[in-house]
Amino acid sequence: MFERWKRSRVTLLGIAAPAPLLDRLRARQWRITPQRRAVASVLTGEHVHLTADEVRQAAQALVPELSLATVYNTLNELVVMREIREVRAADGPARYDPNVSEGHHHLVCRVCGTIYDVVPAGLPGLGLDRAERHGFALDDVEITFRGRCPECTNTTADARPLNRPKS
Numbered sequence: 746m747f748e749r750w751k752r753s754r755v756t757l758l759g760i761a762a763p764a765p766l767l768d769r770l771r772a773r774q775w776r777i778t779p780q781r782r783a784v785a786s787v788l789t790g791e792h793v794h795l796t797a798d799e800v801r802q803a804a805q806a807l808v809p810e811l812s813l814a815t816v817y818n819t820l821n822e823l824v825v826m827r828e829i830r831e832v833r834a835a836d837g838p839a840r841y842d843p844n845v846s847e848g849h850h851h852l853v854c855r856v857c858g859t860i861y862d863v864v865p866a867g868l869p870g871l872g873l874d875r876a877e878r879h880g881f882a883l884d885d886v887e888i889t890f891r892g893r894c895p896e897c898t899n900t901t902a903d904a905r906p907l908n909r910p911k912s
């Protein structure tokens with residue numbers, strides 16, 4: 746279960762990381778209980794995109810009594826605070842991303858579901874002309890690049906479901 750998580754933390758693209766989530770939360774004087782600290786500290790690093798269940802598993806290793814409800818409440822609160830982003834780049838449940846830097850988008854392997862944070866070339870100031878906005882007030886943009894990661898390109902396995910059952 747944690748293999749993908751570990752792999753997703755590998756730095757390949759060298760994006761300058763923003764301040765770690767816990768540091769940002771301290772700076773905002775967010776009330777940091779042990780439970781909340783466990784959730785926030787799991788969402789640390791680059792290319793981190795964890796499902797709520799992955800957050801729960803990793804955070805419970807730090808605070809065993811942590812409940813799923815607390816995990817969800819904390820994640821929702823952090824999303825509302827815009828300190829993490831809810832990402833739906835791959836199939837399956839939403840993933841939570843501590844990288845909230847503007848202009849970062851996602852590169853997703855269709856086979857294994859690995860997600861990298863990427864900064865596309867040639868997209869500074871990407872936006873929609875007024876005529877294309879249909880009256881919307883825009884507050885976010887998310888672009889997903891899809892393909893096969895090197896590991897999956899080198900295997901002959903055909904595309905497996907992104908969220909294969911836990912074995």
Ligand SMILES: [Zn+2]
Nearest residue numbers: 854857894897
């Ligand atoms: Zn892959």
Ligand SMILES: [Zn+2]
Nearest residue numbers: 842844861862
């Ligand atoms: Zn991301």
